[in-house]
Amino acid sequence: xxxxxxxxxxxxxxxxxxxxxxxxxxxxxxxxxxxxxxxxxxxxxxxxxxxxxxxxxxxxxxxxxxxxxxxxxxxxxxxxxxxxxxxxxxxxxxxxxxxxxxxxxxxxxxxxxx
Amino acid sequence: xxxxxxxxxxxxxxxxxxxxxxxxxxxxxxxxxxxxxxxxxxxxxxxxxxxxxxxxxxxxxxxxxxxxxxxxxxxxxxxxxxxxxxxxxxxxxxxxxxxxxxxxxxxxxxxxxx
Numbered sequence: 001x002x003x004x005x006x007x008x009x010x011x012x013x014x015x016x017x018x019x020x021x022x023x024x025x026x027x028x029x030x031x032x033x034x035x036x037x038x039x040x041x042x043x044x045x046x047x048x049x050x051x052x053x054x055x056x057x058x059x060x061x062x063x064x065x066x067x068x069x070x071x072x073x074x075x076x077x078x079x080x081x082x083x084x085x086x087x088x089x090x091x092x093x094x095x096x097x098x099x100x101x102x103x104x105x106x107x108x109x110x111x112x113x114x
Numbered sequence: 115x116x117x118x119x120x121x122x123x124x125x126x127x128x129x130x131x132x133x134x135x136x137x138x139x140x141x142x143x144x145x146x147x148x149x150x151x152x153x154x155x156x157x158x159x160x161x162x163x164x165x166x167x168x169x170x171x172x173x174x175x176x177x178x179x180x181x182x183x184x185x186x187x188x189x190x191x192x193x194x195x196x197x198x199x200x201x202x203x204x205x206x207x208x209x210x211x212x213x214x215x216x217x218x219x220x221x222x223x224x225x226x227x228x
Contacts, residue, residue, distance in 0.1 A: 006157075043204065043220040044158075090157055099208070100146050100165045103216055105157035 006106030
Protein backbone atom coordinates (compact mmCIF):
# COMPACT_ATOMS: atom_id res chain seq x y z
CA UNK A 1 0.00 0.00 0.00
CA UNK A 2 1.01 3.60 -0.45
CA UNK A 3 2.31 5.75 2.38
CA UNK A 4 3.38 9.36 2.66
CA UNK A 5 5.96 10.65 5.12
CA UNK A 6 6.45 14.23 6.10
CA UNK A 7 9.04 15.66 8.48
CA UNK A 8 9.69 17.24 10.82
CA UNK A 9 6.37 17.21 12.68
CA UNK A 10 7.07 20.53 14.38
CA UNK A 11 9.62 23.23 13.74
CA UNK A 12 10.43 26.53 15.44
CA UNK A 13 12.57 28.89 13.40
CA UNK A 14 13.71 32.51 13.81
CA UNK A 15 12.76 35.14 11.27
CA UNK A 16 15.27 35.27 8.45
CA UNK A 17 16.44 31.67 8.81
CA UNK A 18 16.26 29.12 5.97
CA UNK A 19 13.70 26.32 5.72
CA UNK A 20 13.61 22.82 4.30
CA UNK A 21 10.60 20.52 4.69
CA UNK A 22 10.69 17.11 3.10
CA UNK A 23 7.98 14.78 1.89
CA UNK A 24 8.35 11.29 0.43
CA UNK A 25 5.82 8.85 -0.95
CA UNK A 26 6.20 5.06 -1.03
CA UNK A 27 4.36 2.37 -2.94
CA UNK A 28 3.52 4.27 -6.12
CA UNK A 29 5.25 5.69 -9.19
CA UNK A 30 5.00 9.08 -10.88
CA UNK A 31 2.53 10.56 -8.38
CA UNK A 32 1.26 14.12 -8.50
CA UNK A 33 2.65 15.92 -5.45
CA UNK A 34 1.30 18.96 -3.63
CA UNK A 35 2.28 21.40 -0.87
CA UNK A 36 -0.48 23.17 1.05
CA UNK A 37 -0.44 25.69 3.88
CA UNK A 38 -3.17 25.90 6.46
CA UNK A 39 -3.24 29.06 8.56
CA UNK A 40 -4.90 28.91 11.98
CA UNK A 41 -8.68 28.65 11.64
CA UNK A 42 -8.59 28.80 7.85
CA UNK A 43 -8.84 26.43 4.94
CA UNK A 44 -6.11 24.96 2.78
CA UNK A 45 -4.07 27.09 0.41
CA UNK A 46 -2.33 25.27 -2.44
CA UNK A 47 1.27 26.48 -2.67
CA UNK A 48 2.91 24.20 -5.24
CA UNK A 49 2.15 21.10 -7.25
CA UNK A 50 4.25 18.82 -9.41
CA UNK A 51 3.33 16.29 -12.08
CA UNK A 52 6.86 14.99 -12.57
CA UNK A 53 10.55 15.30 -11.66
CA UNK A 54 11.70 18.88 -12.00
CA UNK A 55 8.20 20.10 -12.93
CA UNK A 56 6.93 22.60 -10.37
CA UNK A 57 3.90 24.89 -10.63
CA UNK A 58 3.52 27.74 -8.18
CA UNK A 59 0.07 28.88 -7.15
CA UNK A 60 0.87 31.84 -4.94
CA UNK A 61 3.79 34.27 -5.23
CA UNK A 62 5.79 34.20 -2.01
CA UNK A 63 9.25 33.63 -0.60
CA UNK A 64 8.84 29.85 -0.65
CA UNK A 65 10.02 27.47 -3.35
CA UNK A 66 9.60 23.78 -4.08
CA UNK A 67 11.72 21.14 -5.75
CA UNK A 68 11.24 17.56 -6.86
CA UNK A 69 14.67 15.99 -7.17
CA UNK A 70 13.32 12.43 -7.31
CA UNK A 71 10.07 10.85 -8.46
CA UNK A 72 8.64 10.45 -4.98
CA UNK A 73 10.37 13.29 -3.11
CA UNK A 74 9.01 16.79 -2.73
CA UNK A 75 10.84 19.54 -0.83
CA UNK A 76 9.57 22.91 0.35
CA UNK A 77 12.23 25.56 0.95
CA UNK A 78 12.84 29.15 1.85
CA UNK A 79 16.04 31.17 1.97
CA UNK A 80 14.71 33.65 4.57
CA UNK A 81 11.58 32.98 6.59
CA UNK A 82 9.02 35.68 7.36
CA UNK A 83 6.64 35.85 10.32
CA UNK A 84 3.79 35.31 7.88
CA UNK A 85 5.22 31.91 6.95
CA UNK A 86 3.95 30.43 10.20
CA UNK A 87 1.33 27.74 9.73
CA UNK A 88 0.60 24.08 9.23
CA UNK A 89 2.20 22.70 6.07
CA UNK A 90 0.72 19.64 4.43
CA UNK A 91 2.13 17.48 1.68
CA UNK A 92 -0.22 15.37 -0.45
CA UNK A 93 -0.05 12.96 -3.38
CA UNK A 94 -2.47 11.58 -5.94
CA UNK A 95 -2.29 9.06 -8.77
CA UNK A 96 -0.75 10.84 -11.70
CA UNK A 97 -2.70 9.20 -14.49
CA UNK A 98 -6.25 9.31 -13.18
CA UNK A 99 -8.12 12.55 -12.57
CA UNK A 100 -10.77 10.87 -10.43
CA UNK A 101 -8.33 9.80 -7.74
CA UNK A 102 -8.37 11.68 -4.43
CA UNK A 103 -5.40 13.31 -2.79
CA UNK A 104 -3.82 11.63 0.22
CA UNK A 105 -2.22 13.74 2.90
CA UNK A 106 0.76 13.47 5.21
CA UNK A 107 0.54 14.29 8.91
CA UNK A 108 1.80 17.84 8.41
CA UNK A 109 4.52 20.08 9.80
CA UNK A 110 3.61 22.82 12.25
CA UNK A 111 5.97 25.73 11.60
CA UNK A 112 6.31 28.55 14.11
CA UNK A 113 8.36 31.62 13.27
CA UNK A 114 9.77 33.65 16.17
CA UNK B 115 -12.81 27.19 -12.28
CA UNK B 116 -14.61 25.55 -9.39
CA UNK B 117 -15.52 26.90 -5.97
CA UNK B 118 -16.84 25.38 -2.75
CA UNK B 119 -18.94 26.94 -0.01
CA UNK B 120 -19.29 25.37 3.40
CA UNK B 121 -22.09 27.36 4.93
CA UNK B 122 -21.38 26.59 8.58
CA UNK B 123 -17.98 27.30 10.11
CA UNK B 124 -18.93 25.61 13.41
CA UNK B 125 -21.57 23.01 14.22
CA UNK B 126 -22.19 21.86 17.82
CA UNK B 127 -24.16 18.63 18.19
CA UNK B 128 -25.13 16.51 21.16
CA UNK B 129 -23.68 13.01 21.31
CA UNK B 130 -25.86 10.38 19.57
CA UNK B 131 -27.80 13.08 17.69
CA UNK B 132 -27.79 13.24 13.87
CA UNK B 133 -25.72 15.80 12.01
CA UNK B 134 -25.63 17.33 8.54
CA UNK B 135 -22.67 19.40 7.32
CA UNK B 136 -23.54 21.46 4.28
CA UNK B 137 -21.48 21.87 1.13
CA UNK B 138 -22.39 23.69 -2.07
CA UNK B 139 -20.19 23.95 -5.12
CA UNK B 140 -20.03 25.98 -8.31
CA UNK B 141 -18.68 24.67 -11.60
CA UNK B 142 -19.34 25.04 -15.32
CA UNK B 143 -18.26 21.44 -15.94
CA UNK B 144 -18.97 18.08 -14.35
CA UNK B 145 -17.11 17.44 -11.14
CA UNK B 146 -15.83 14.91 -8.67
CA UNK B 147 -16.62 15.62 -5.02
CA UNK B 148 -14.83 14.65 -1.80
CA UNK B 149 -15.19 14.99 1.95
CA UNK B 150 -12.13 14.96 4.19
CA UNK B 151 -11.80 14.92 7.99
CA UNK B 152 -8.96 16.52 9.94
CA UNK B 153 -8.37 15.64 13.57
CA UNK B 154 -6.31 18.09 15.68
CA UNK B 155 -2.71 18.40 14.57
CA UNK B 156 -3.10 15.78 11.86
CA UNK B 157 -3.35 15.71 8.11
CA UNK B 158 -6.56 15.26 6.15
CA UNK B 159 -8.14 11.83 5.82
CA UNK B 160 -10.52 10.94 3.01
CA UNK B 161 -14.04 10.20 4.30
CA UNK B 162 -15.80 9.55 1.01
CA UNK B 163 -15.91 10.51 -2.65
CA UNK B 164 -18.46 10.90 -5.42
CA UNK B 165 -17.20 10.09 -8.90
CA UNK B 166 -20.31 8.94 -10.78
CA UNK B 167 -23.29 6.59 -10.45
CA UNK B 168 -25.37 6.41 -7.30
CA UNK B 169 -25.87 9.83 -5.76
CA UNK B 170 -25.76 8.43 -2.22
CA UNK B 171 -22.20 7.70 -1.21
CA UNK B 172 -21.18 5.85 1.92
CA UNK B 173 -17.84 6.43 3.58
CA UNK B 174 -15.85 5.51 6.63
CA UNK B 175 -16.90 6.01 10.26
CA UNK B 176 -20.62 5.79 9.41
CA UNK B 177 -20.72 8.95 7.29
CA UNK B 178 -22.61 9.32 4.03
CA UNK B 179 -23.17 12.11 1.54
CA UNK B 180 -25.69 12.78 -1.19
CA UNK B 181 -24.83 14.42 -4.50
CA UNK B 182 -27.58 16.72 -5.74
CA UNK B 183 -26.74 18.07 -9.17
CA UNK B 184 -29.74 20.40 -9.46
CA UNK B 185 -28.91 22.07 -6.16
CA UNK B 186 -25.14 21.74 -6.67
CA UNK B 187 -24.81 20.32 -3.19
CA UNK B 188 -22.93 17.48 -1.52
CA UNK B 189 -24.05 17.47 2.13
CA UNK B 190 -22.43 15.13 4.64
CA UNK B 191 -24.59 13.27 7.15
CA UNK B 192 -24.31 10.88 10.06
CA UNK B 193 -27.35 9.47 11.92
CA UNK B 194 -25.69 9.32 15.33
CA UNK B 195 -22.46 11.09 16.25
CA UNK B 196 -19.84 10.14 18.81
CA UNK B 197 -17.32 12.14 20.78
CA UNK B 198 -14.63 10.80 18.47
CA UNK B 199 -16.25 12.62 15.52
CA UNK B 200 -15.05 15.96 16.90
CA UNK B 201 -12.89 17.31 14.07
CA UNK B 202 -12.72 19.71 11.13
CA UNK B 203 -14.49 18.60 7.96
CA UNK B 204 -13.56 19.81 4.48
CA UNK B 205 -15.55 19.51 1.28
CA UNK B 206 -13.54 19.54 -1.97
CA UNK B 207 -14.29 19.57 -5.71
CA UNK B 208 -12.34 19.03 -8.91
CA UNK B 209 -13.26 19.01 -12.57
CA UNK B 210 -13.74 15.50 -13.94
CA UNK B 211 -11.13 15.74 -16.67
CA UNK B 212 -7.42 16.27 -17.01
CA UNK B 213 -5.15 16.98 -14.10
CA UNK B 214 -7.30 19.65 -12.54
CA UNK B 215 -6.49 20.77 -9.01
CA UNK B 216 -8.64 20.11 -5.96
CA UNK B 217 -10.52 23.12 -4.59
CA UNK B 218 -11.32 23.02 -0.86
CA UNK B 219 -13.99 24.71 1.18
CA UNK B 220 -13.02 26.63 4.31
CA UNK B 221 -14.05 23.79 6.61
CA UNK B 222 -16.67 23.09 9.26
CA UNK B 223 -15.63 22.45 12.85
CA UNK B 224 -17.86 19.76 14.32
CA UNK B 225 -18.00 19.74 18.11
CA UNK B 226 -19.76 16.89 19.90
CA UNK B 227 -21.34 17.79 23.23
CA UNK B 228 -21.45 14.94 25.80
